[in-house]
Amino acid sequence: VRLVGDPLGSSIRDDDVAADEWRFRLLQAGLTLHIGASSALWLWPRSHVWAGCVFIVMFLGCGASIVGKYSWLPGLALLAVSLSEYVGVPIALLPVELANHNLVEHCVYGMTLLAAAGDAQGRAAVVSAARTTVAVVLFYAGCQKAWYGHYFDGQYLAWLNSHEPRFHEFFRLIGLDAHFTSDRSALQFKATSATGVLLSNAAWLGEITCGLLLLSRRWVEVGAVGGLLLLVAIQMAARELFFAGLVAQLLLLFLPLRTAVAATPLVGSFYLLLLAARMSSNGLEFGR
Amino acid sequence: MTTTWRSQIAPKLQVLLMAYTCAIWIWPPIHFVASRAWKLNPWKFGGWAMYTQPVPDVRVNVSRDAGRATQTLTPEYLYLGVPGGAEAHVLYSKTRELWGRLASPVGLANAVLSHFPDQPAIRITVRTRGMDQDGRSHMETDVYLCQRADGSPACQRE
Numbered sequence: 001v002r003l004v005g006d007p008l009g010s011s012i013r014d015d016d017v018a019a020d021e022w023r024f025r026l027l028q029a030g031l032t033l034h035i036g037a038s039s040a041l042w043l044w045p046r047s048h049v050w051a052g053c054v055f056i057v058m059f060l061g062c063g064a065s066i067v068g069k070y071s072w073l074p075g076l077a078l079l080a081v082s083l084s085e086y087v088g089v090p091i092a093l094l095p096v097e098l099a100n101h102n103l104v105e106h107c108v109y110g111m112t113l114l115a116a117a118g119d120a121q122g123r124a125a126v127v128s129a130a131r132t133t134v135a136v137v138l139f140y141a142g143c144q145k146a147w148y149g150h151y152f153d154g155q156y157l158a159w160l161n162s163h164e165p166r167f168h169e170f171f172r173l174i175g176l177d178a179h180f181t182s183d184r185s186a187l188q189f190k191a192t193s194a195t196g197v198l199l200s201n202a203a204w205l206g207e208i209t210c211g212l213l214l215l216s217r218r219w220v221e222v223g224a225v226g227g228l229l230l231l232v233a234i235q236m237a238a239r240e241l242f243f244a245g246l247v248a249q250l251l252l253l254f255l256p257l258r259t260a261v262a263a264t265p266l267v268g269s270f271y272l273l274l275l276a277a278r279m280s281s282n283g284l285e286f287g288r
Numbered sequence: 289m290t291t292t293w294r295s296q297i298a299p300k301l302q303v304l305l306m307a308y309t310c311a312i313w314i315w316p317p318i319h320f321v322a323s324r325a326w327k328l329n330p331w332k333f334g335g336w337a338m339y340t341q342p343v344p345d346v347r348v349n350v351s352r353d354a355g356r357a358t359q360t361l362t363p364e365y366l367y368l369g370v371p372g373g374a375e376a377h378v379l380y381s382k383t384r385e386l387w388g389r390l391a392s393p394v395g396l397a398n399a400v401l402s403h404f405p406d407q408p409a410i411r412i413t414v415r416t417r418g419m420d421q422d423g424r425s426h427m428e429t430d431v432y433l434c435q436r437a438d439g440s441p442a443c444q445r446e
Contacts, residue, residue: 092383092391095332103334107308111301118297129305133312137336140316144337147320148330155423159342187425238339 020124028112029065030249134250139211145204154191154200170237224254327388345417397434397441409435
């Protein structure tokens with residue numbers, strides 16, 4: 001097995017083909033963990049044995065992705081298990097089960113499996129497509145908030161503060177719940193202070209800005225770090241940890257290779273902790 | 289053999305990636321327009337419009353003319369008194385929440401009209417809770433008149 005240079009050494013420049021090769025392998029390993037963990041959690045209440053099998057295939061897939069050999073084999077198995085979640089769901093109701101990030105994870109993972117069996121150019125192109133994906137996600141998430149117009153006066157954050165306990169807890173934690181407290185009986189929701197309006201507008205403006213920075217050549221790392229910070233801030237309230245894991249992995253593709261490699265144990269630990277927490281406590285809701 | 293197989297993947301992958309990249313750029317604005325026009329659930333369908341507004345909260349009611357009065361068939365009545373009414377009501381409520389006005393109420397109308405063979409028509413009222421630009425929570429109402437026809441009933445929004 002030939003490994004392409006030392007990803008933590010200084011011999012690989014960030015614009016080298018070898019750097020893209022390593023990024024591809026890290027992305028595929030990370031997505032294998034993501035899809036595997038998600039499938040194992042889905043199977044866990046149905047069959048501990050099958051969940052265990054998925055667990056083993058997931059680790060084999062991660063290893064194969066890092067080594068760069070036969071990674072498509074366990075990958076295809078995981079993708080099949082993951083897609084089997086939707087078997088039997090009426091087509092008209094399929095979008096109920098299919099969150100937006102599920103679409104992205106299956107598309108990007110499917111492309112990594114194809115590219116793994118192809119050439120280095122294809123793998124670099126998949127890395128590039130994955131980067132574009134996260135830029136598009138951030139950019140349009142912000143645009144949609146602006147288009148719907150429920151953030152200009154903090155309307156939607158005030159609604160969330162009133163209706164969603166996880167958001168209320170977060171606002172209370174950071175001492176901002178009073179800025180979004182609306183009179184529920186009046187059925188009108190708005191931020192009650194300039195700080196609330198500022199925070200609400202910062203959310204969509206931050207997403208658009210980070211998305212655009214990721215598309216620039218000069219400010220791409222600023223965009224990636226900004227995106228990661230924004231993600232952490234949003235997910236402290238939203239707690240959609242699988243979505244967060246996926247977006248974080250895609251954002252890591254923009255950072256220098258050494259940083260991405262150094263973050264790999266964090267990504268692995270994140271999914272293993274998520275699996276352990278969800279499998280050990282049926283009552284705890286850690287989000288999708 | 290392997291080389292041939294691999295060499296075939298490369299150009300197809302490039303085309304696939306190109307199509308994928310175009311699709312992810314083009315789709316969200318279309319999603320926005322479609323969601324507004326047909327009341328699709330903005331949280332779904334890959335348009336990245338999560339957390340833009342509350343998830344649509346849909347209430348479906350069925351009513352029929354009973355002599356001079358109008359009888360509202362509550363969801364409880366449909367569940368207990370109309371064979372297939374529960375499934376039809378749940379299915380329409382869920383599809384309506386997702387697909388908005390693109391969801392057809394014909395299945396629900398069929399289940400209800402089958403239970404009332406002398407009834408020429410029923411009305412299906414869909415109330416959807418949403419939020420306006422000023423942050424006011426409001427109900428939007430669509431009423432469908434579903435008339436008995438050859439084969440399946442014909443429903444029209446009033």
